Amino acid sequence: MKVTIKDVAKKANVSPSTVSRVIANNPRISDKTKEKVHKTLKELHYRPNVIARSLVSNKTNILGLIIPNSNENLFKNPFFIDVLRGISIYAQKHGYHIMYTYSKNEKEEKEYIQEYIYSNLVDGIILLTALENDPIIKHLKKEDFPFAVIGRPENTDSILWVDNDNFKAMYELVNHLIAQGHKDIAFIGGPSEFMFSKDRLKGYKMALSAKGYIVNDDKIIHESGFDVNSGYRACKKIFKNFSPTAIVTTDDLLAFGANKFLKEENIKEVEITGFNNVPTYEFQSHSITSIDIDSEGLGYSVAKLLIAKLNNQEMINNHIIVETKLIDRTSK
Amino acid sequence: MKVTIKDVAKKANVSPSTVSRVIANNPRISDKTKEKVHKTLKELHYRPNVIARSLVSNKTNILGLIIPNSNENLFKNPFFIDVLRGISIYAQKHGYHIMYTYSKNEKEEKEYIQEYIYSNLVDGIILLTALENDPIIKHLKKEDFPFAVIGRPENTDSILWVDNDNFKAMYELVNHLIAQGHKDIAFIGGPSEFMFSKDRLKGYKMALSAKGYIVNDDKIIHESGFDVNSGYRACKKIFKNFSPTAIVTTDDLLAFGANKFLKEENIKEVEITGFNNVPTYEFQSHSITSIDIDSEGLGYSVAKLLIAKLNNQEMINNHIIVETKLIDRTSK
């Protein structure tokens, strides 16, 4: 049988209120009764019923995660599991639990959010991605419910977010290639509505124009997915008209796809770079230069921001930038 | 403001009890009041407070997932994300939510389980792996709390589990190799305390002896992890004394590591096989034969079993075998 506060009270010869106060470490309880109650608490292996507690406190200490199960394959991407771990590790340390829900589309996403909010299930929501003009972010803002986003939102007003500096990471990467002598660099991206897609593209453009190179929009290809096939298709399109010496992509899987095309066509000496530093089991032919985004750090930080807010902690910043790292595997 | 059953009752001019009964679709309510109440329910956008409901029903409709965050790297393995998805998809369809917790070791694992159980947070627990003489399974059995396991437990008495037929999958794979003319086949496994490790090893041994080959224990290597480095080390050990024509492994990452060693040593024409059919971005040098285990199906099925039990459904079987598929990429 589960033991309740009443059982403890009876055994310790005090009232339930007193037991509750001892548990809450209320300062007005005498050391003597504190000790006595603590003893029976131990003896009976008492554990508070969090559901009852939630009902009165109106807090569940649960964070809800909305995972888009879309066809862009983004969340089959290996980095994602590290995000989950990062979130959980911070949350557990601070007494929060994590709940997750897959949703197939925007409609379902909104539905689950309503459910999370109005059934009183969660105290806050974590979003795993930010789109341009993001309908979910708007919705959450309108509902005025605590949430935090992985990815810099378009309009950052009063919203909590965590991200890499995608602009800077791509900017530096392109600079790195230029320093190696590359003058003709193409760009392959996934769906452009993701904010990180936009930021990486900006970094690419800016790096080129800062050195006086002309940005040729025909060398910029966006595909509908973040997968190997999309990379393959994009690379094919580029080489129909051009022969760049390097291609930057916004995701390792795109890079792998591009590589596949080059290999099939027996095109050599083109440098391909990716993003996310996905494990490629390096025994295989060759690995690519990539940007390590510290997925676990992203998860950890987003949980940190949201929990700080839920505890009404003073925050200096409404966002955290997680450092990236250029993993150089260029052939030179 | 959140709207409660009282608000609805007042507006619809009935008692709270009646509103509750309408929501529960109690047959003794007249169609007329049913209609009336449903209308105001809609108008006020009423959503039940699941916490309050849980307090009286003593059910939360939440399933708890314990994820070992051990150093064997097993749960950084890509197949794992598909398991999560499978669990969630079935659960959501049936009105359950999923909560997950990482735990560093057995002690933490037990702690979190106690918390899940005695704080009344979850209705059932899902375990992602079964060990030989598994202390967590024992513990859960002793607590007599509903749970289900991915992986066949050593003692299946009255416990719910889901698994591939690991014995059969490996048995058939080795047979397949033998049919291709291989006579000298070595074995590389990860930690042997996992039940699937044992089953796969048995399949290997049985396939050999069924054909009259002698099983040589020196050609069976177990390493402490399921990662590339472990595979590399194991392969090195094997080739110190032998030169098998094929090596079967219990995980693709082990296979990749073995492959790496062979490549470095310039050893050709050794067939390596894996398990899990991890994506290798096939543009790379060559892909390996592997067993697809249908990770999503494993997750889906384990949720199915556990939820059936929680709803006291009649069960014909206390387990589900998820079909595997040999993905043949052998060079012949």
Next chain:
DNA sequence: CTGAAAGCGCTTACAG
């Protein structure tokens, strides 16, 4: 068919 009452296991203002 419907309502008033009790209760799920806690917390907390009120009173002493």
Next chain:
DNA sequence: CTGAAAGCGCTTACAG
């Protein structure tokens, strides 16, 4: 410093 009481938002046996 401690207890009795009310209340969080539901469900459900009891009564009519």
